[in-house]
Amino acid sequence: MSTTSARGKLIGVGVGPGDPELITLRAARALRQADVIAYFAKAGSPSHSRAIVASHLRAGIIELPLAYPVTTELPKCSAGYRDALEDFYARASTDITAHLNAGRTVAVICEGDPLFYGSYMHLHARLASRFDTEVIAGVTGMSGCWSAAGMPIAQGDDVFTVLPATLPESELTRRLAEANAVVVIKVGQHLAKLRRALKQSGHLSRALYVERGTMAQEKVIPLATKSDDHAPYFAVVLVPGWDRRPGAKEQANTPAIAGGEP
Amino acid sequence: MSTTSARGKLIGVGVGPGDPELITLRAARALRQADVIAYFAKAGSPSHSRAIVASHLRAGIIELPLAYPVTTELPKCSAGYRDALEDFYARASTDITAHLNAGRTVAVICEGDPLFYGSYMHLHARLASRFDTEVIAGVTGMSGCWSAAGMPIAQGDDVFTVLPATLPESELTRRLAEANAVVVIKVGQHLAKLRRALKQSGHLSRALYVERGTMAQEKVIPLATKSDDHAPYFAVVLVPGWDRRPGAKEQANTPAIAGGEP
Numbered sequence: 001m002s003t004t005s006a007r008g009k010l011i012g013v014g015v016g017p018g019d020p021e022l023i024t025l026r027a028a029r030a031l032r033q034a035d036v037i038a039y040f041a042k043a044g045s046p047s048h049s050r051a052i053v054a055s056h057l058r059a060g061i062i063e064l065p066l067a068y069p070v071t072t073e074l075p076k077c078s079a080g081y082r083d084a085l086e087d088f089y090a091r092a093s094t095d096i097t098a099h100l101n102a103g104r105t106v107a108v109i110c111e112g113d114p115l116f117y118g119s120y121m122h123l124h125a126r127l128a129s130r131f132d133t134e135v136i137a138g139v140t141g142m143s144g145c146w147s148a149a150g151m152p153i154a155q156g157d158d159v160f161t162v163l164p165a166t167l168p169e170s171e172l173t174r175r176l177a178e179a180n181a182v183v184v185i186k187v188g189q190h191l192a193k194l195r196r197a198l199k200q201s202g203h204l205s206r207a208l209y210v211e212r213g214t215m216a217q218e219k220v221i222p223l224a225t226k227s228d229d230h231a232p233y234f235a236v237v238l239v240p241g242w243d244r245r246p247g248a249k250e251q252a253n254t255p256a257i258a259g260g261e262p
Numbered sequence: 263m264s265t266t267s268a269r270g271k272l273i274g275v276g277v278g279p280g281d282p283e284l285i286t287l288r289a290a291r292a293l294r295q296a297d298v299i300a301y302f303a304k305a306g307s308p309s310h311s312r313a314i315v316a317s318h319l320r321a322g323i324i325e326l327p328l329a330y331p332v333t334t335e336l337p338k339c340s341a342g343y344r345d346a347l348e349d350f351y352a353r354a355s356t357d358i359t360a361h362l363n364a365g366r367t368v369a370v371i372c373e374g375d376p377l378f379y380g381s382y383m384h385l386h387a388r389l390a391s392r393f394d395t396e397v398i399a400g401v402t403g404m405s406g407c408w409s410a411a412g413m414p415i416a417q418g419d420d421v422f423t424v425l426p427a428t429l430p431e432s433e434l435t436r437r438l439a440e441a442n443a444v445v446v447i448k449v450g451q452h453l454a455k456l457r458r459a460l461k462q463s464g465h466l467s468r469a470l471y472v473e474r475g476t477m478a479q480e481k482v483i484p485l486a487t488k489s490d491d492h493a494p495y496f497a498v499v500l501v502p503g504w505d506r507r508p509g510a511k512e513q514a515n516t517p518a519i520a521g522g523e524p
Contacts, residue, residue, distance in 0.1 A: 021288035121414035137409035147399035152383035
């Protein structure tokens with residue numbers, strides 16, 4: 001591709017929820033054809049998205065790690081934090097621009113789906129108007145989680161809502177109370193608060209806790225049976241709309257943690 | 263697989279939004295290994311999910327079409343309609359059970375993701391407690407649509423909501439008004455109503471209309487420029503959370519219909 005065009009192409013490549021087999025055929029092809037692979041990682045940590053696609057990288061591909069700045073000393077809502085991130089995305093865009101101007105195709109790999117709560121969109125917003133751009137949709141982390149749990153999440157006229165656990169407790173409670181089907185993301189250090197919001201909105205008994213869905217150390221348990229409030233950042237809590245529909249109770253009490261013989 | 267176990271395995275296989283290259287490696291493998299492939303279709307119409315995976319079916323695979331009953335004469339909320347669907351899913355489960363009891367692996371292919379607004383979950387709820395079951399997550403139709411549009415949909419602390427256009431106008435308006443990022447699904451004959459709800463909630467100018475995302479006849483336009491209210495059932499309307507974030511205006515006015523040189 002890069003040989004037929006004066007300038008390269010930017011490709012946002014969704015690589016799915018974690019299981020390397022859950023990348024798409026189109027993502028695998030883009031990785032085979034790209035000149036440069038770029039990926040986000042915390043400074044000093046290995047990149048999770050790179051690990052997912054490791055077996056698909058051809059020898060000799062140029063690697064461009066994009067290391068998030070370490071900002072633990074800055075509060076997230078501060079101007080300093082915002083500035084550090086702005087600087088980071090500006091520098092990352094500059095680095096990618098250099099490759100694109102040299103005629104190279106750059107694949108930015110993204111866990112889940114590139115345009116759904118991902119860092120890629122910060123590059124896309126800066127570069128898509130200036131370069132040929134393609135976005136390859138991916139399986140989201142939340143799809144991986146409810147599939148791993150065997151948990152039908154939404155159906156029919158359900159309203160489906162994704163709530164970041166970072167929201168204030170009062171907003172979480174209010175939005176949970178009026179929701180049909182919910183996925184709470186970014187659970188991390190917010191599990192105690194989330195538990196209170198679920199209890200107050202009447203959803204605690206239906207909530208399922210999922211850690212590392214589709215990955216080797218996958219963990220799926222009813223939240224009510226989880227005895228502590230420790231959770232990694234990427235843990236999710238599922239509240240299915242399914243089991244509220246008429247007749248659901250008689251048919252299958254817990255389609256939740258399914259699979260296996262009775 | 264079917265030869266090592268007395269009973270077969272049920273696999274819900276997500277086949278993605280329409281582009282045959284957007285199926286996952288794991289879905290492709292499941293299709294290669296399955297003894298039986300089952301798919302939903304309207305009676306008398308070809309199956310869309312089967313068309314997506316046609317190139318992956320091995321010769322000699324047993325095909326089990328599951329034809330939805332024609333119920334146009336029955337109102338959707340009527341007991342008659344509900345009964346017809348219940349009968350249909352019960353019969354489909356019986357047909358699949360016969361194959362599973364004969365030791366065959368049955369792959370039920372599903373557009374998008376099997377457990378997200380899909381028909382597969384009706385089979386899953388009936389069968390997962392009785393047979394070995396696996397669900398393979400897929401790229402959702404909505405991911406395909408915002409990726410085709412190059413439209414970042416949700417980021418940071420956005421609340422993301424999926425609203426079926428079948429909801430009453432007052433509920434659509436209320437939920438749109440308090441939403442950050444929204445995808446409206448099942449647009450079909452509800453576009454005029456949806457347009458009023460978007461206008462009243464202040465979102466009409468940001469809304470993007472997408473038909474057949476990732477497919478050959480793909481269509482992406484600002485809803486405000488669409489001159490009629492005709493829409494297929496699977497059309498979606500996207501309302502991005504992205505462009506409300508601080509600084510978004512200056513950076514990229516319309517990351518929306520991106521791609522191509524300036």
